[in-house]
Amino acid sequence: MNHVLNEILLNMDLSGIRRFSEEANQVEGAIRLTIGEPMFDTPxxxxxxxxxxxxxxxxxxxxxxxxxxxxxxxxxxxxxxxxxxxxxxxxxxxxxxxxxxxxxxxxxxxxxxxxxxxxxxxxxxxxxxxxxxxxxxxxxxxxxxxxxxxxxxxxxxxxxxxxxxxxxxxxxxxxxxxxxxxxxxxxxxxxxxxxxxxxxxxxxxxxxxxxxxxxxxxxxxxxxxxxxxxxxxxxxxxxxxxxxxxxxxxxxxxxxxxxxxxxxxxxxxxxxxxxxSTDVSDMLVQYESNMILVSELLTKRGIPFVKPQGAFYLLVDISQCNMDSWTFARKLLHTEKVAVIPGEVFGTLMDRYVRTSLATDIKISLPAFDKIADFIVNNRQTVE
Ligand SMILES: Cc1ncc(COP(=O)(O)O)c(C=O)c1O
CATH class of the missing domain: 3.40.640.10 (Type I PLP-dependent aspartate aminotransferase-like (Major domain))
Known part of the structure; x- marks a missing residue:
């Protein structure tokens, strides 16, 4: 067919979240802290x-x-x-x-x-x-x-x-x-x-x-x-x-x-x-509790992060690692089997962060945050 399709679409990429999630899906057994999806089923x-x-x-x-x-x-x-x-x-x-x-x-x-x-x-x-x-x-x-x-x-x-x-x-x-x-x-x-x-x-x-x-x-x-x-x-x-x-x-x-x-x-x-008219306060309490537990873990491990005041995401600051956020996310995925979203997909200045999701079962996510901390500690570049 020789028809010209809508140029607006031809110039448009799939979302970075989708692209990285598809990469993560190829890695068997990876813990996914990628998606903005509640961990609960509909009441x-x-x-x-x-x-x-x-x-x-x-x-x-x-x-x-x-x-x-x-x-x-x-x-x-x-x-x-x-x-x-x-x-x-x-x-x-x-x-x-x-x-x-x-x-x-x-x-x-x-x-x-x-x-x-x-x-x-x-x-x-x-x-x-x-x-x-x-x-x-x-x-x-x-x-x-x-x-x-x-x-x-x-x-x-x-x-x-x-x-x-x-x-x-x-x-x-x-x-x-x-x-x-x-x-x-x-x-x-x-x-x-x-x-x-x-x-x-x-x-x-x-x-x-x-x-x-x-x-x-x-x-x-x-x-x-x-x-x-x-x-x-x-x-x-x-x-x-x-x-x-x-x-x-x-x-x-x-x-x-x-x-x-x-x-x-x-x-x-x-x-x-x-x-x-459904009371969802239990779910909200759970997200907050996850946020507190993850914040405590990262603070204890000396990992900088942006403390959330709402929603169910947490930005981990990776600037000590001297890696762009895509390289960081890919290396973390392949070495530690933890999937996070490269910050760059949310804006170029966001390349110093990766986004994690707090809407995951804490029994699974807390060990994953420990692995993120290990990875940052192991890849930290000391500034002279
Ligand atoms: C800020 C923001 N707006 C809108 C949406 C889309 O939500 P919906 O599932 O209602 O389309 C999302 C989903 O992640 C979001 O994070």
């Missing part, structure tokens, strides 16, 4: 709600924007947990946060619009912006303790800037944006009338109280709030999440969802309703 009450819906033949075309009952439940949940005021008509049920980000970016961006992505960042933001023929503008905040430096951020804003994507707690750092960072973001978003996509998929998994930009009422019309059932309810495979936005924006996002996917299966949405 029984949620599964039962889907089974009941299937038995009741809730299997027909859904209303593309989402079941009214689920959208109402999302509004009630967000009012209770985040004090957010949204109407069901301002909610769109999506294929996870991935679907939410995709529909939102496609609803707001025109070709050549610029979208600021704060690094380190989850690897799907850049390709999603590129799919929309918009331009990703990467701003690395890792050197500023993963917080916003006002001068730096301002220097990236141009008349073409359309939106900023914010993720707190952050994947991969586990750091929450501080009140001061959110103050700066609020000011800049208001001043330049930008959209701000708040990807808050880990906001139930926090280890200390924190501020959330999504609560700032003065920029309500600018905020596009992205949520997912994947992480807090161990529902990664169900592919369900939601977006909340001011009515005019929500109306356009709903159109993208309607033409792009025709909506989320209704029996999955019934399970999502059950999820919102």
């Amino acid at each position: 029984q009450s949620i599964k039962q709600a889907a089974i009941d819906a299937l038995v009741a033949n809730d299997t027909h075309y859904p209303f593309a924007q989402g079941l009214l009952s689920l959208r109402k439940a999302c509004c009630e949940f967000e009012k209770k947990t985040q004090d957010l005021d949204y109407e069901p008509s301002e909610v769109i049920i999506t294929q996870g946060a991935t679907g939410g980000l995709f529909t939102a970016i496609n609803a707001i961006c025109r070709p050549t619009d610029e979208v600021i992505i704060l690094l380190p960042a989850f690897t799907i933001y850049k390709p999603i912006v590129e799919f929309a023929d918009a331009i990703p503008v990467l701003v690395d905040i890792s050197e500023d303790d993963f917080q916003i430096n006002e001068q730096k951020l301002r220097s990236y804003i141009t008349p073409k800037t359309k939106a900023i994507i914010v993720n707190s707690p952050n994947n991969p750092s586990g750091i929450n944006l501080s009140r001061q960072s959110n103050d700066i973001l609020e000011k800049i978003v208001k001043e330049h009338d930008l959209y701000v996509l708040c990807d808050d998929v880990y906001n139930q998994l926090i280890f200390e109280e924190t501020d959330f930009l999504v609560r700032r009422k003065s920029i309500r019309k600018n905020i596009i709030y992205i949520q997912s059932f994947s992480k807090p309810y161990a529902m990664t495979g169900w592919r369900v999440g939601y977006v909340m936005a001011d009515q005019p924006v929500a109306t356009e996002i709903a159109k993208v969802q309607s033409y792009g996917t025709s909506g989320v299966p209704p029996f999955i949405q019934q399970a999502a309703i059950a999820a919102l």
Whole structure:
């Protein structure tokens, strides 16, 4: 065939997380600290709600924007947990946060619009912006303790800037944006009338109280709030999440969802309703306990790391080893049989880290962290 395919896709790589995970899959017996996947199965009450819906033949075309009952439940949940005021008509049920980000970016961006992505960042933001023929503008905040430096951020804003994507707690750092960072973001978003996509998929998994930009009422019309059932309810495979936005924006996002996917299966949405009233505090306690045990181990072994304030990842600092993060991850995989994600996939300045997952059975992961510590100690370069 001589047809020219979409150049945007031809120039796009598979995500670095996917590429390294595939390498790790070739190594038999490797302990995988790679994936952002809860170690738990979906709670029984949620599964039962889907089974009941299937038995009741809730299997027909859904209303593309989402079941009214689920959208109402999302509004009630967000009012209770985040004090957010949204109407069901301002909610769109999506294929996870991935679907939410995709529909939102496609609803707001025109070709050549610029979208600021704060690094380190989850690897799907850049390709999603590129799919929309918009331009990703990467701003690395890792050197500023993963917080916003006002001068730096301002220097990236141009008349073409359309939106900023914010993720707190952050994947991969586990750091929450501080009140001061959110103050700066609020000011800049208001001043330049930008959209701000708040990807808050880990906001139930926090280890200390924190501020959330999504609560700032003065920029309500600018905020596009992205949520997912994947992480807090161990529902990664169900592919369900939601977006909340001011009515005019929500109306356009709903159109993208309607033409792009025709909506989320209704029996999955019934399970999502059950999820919102399921107590998942046990799982959250387990992630925090894993974080504490791993932090204690690394501290005892003298290994530097970024202490997470939320989510279920931990960045191990490998800068003492004088190796780039891909070389480190590959050597660790082949010598110690432990798989971690090279930090470079989250941003070039992140090459001094590897990302580990805390959402793994601690009986398996703790010995793996010991092996990471051994490997760093054995490969440390002493500075003269
Ligand atoms: C920050 C962040 N946003 C979005 C997603 C995608 O989540 P979902 O499974 O809801 O598509 C992930 C998944 O790892 C993530 O870490």
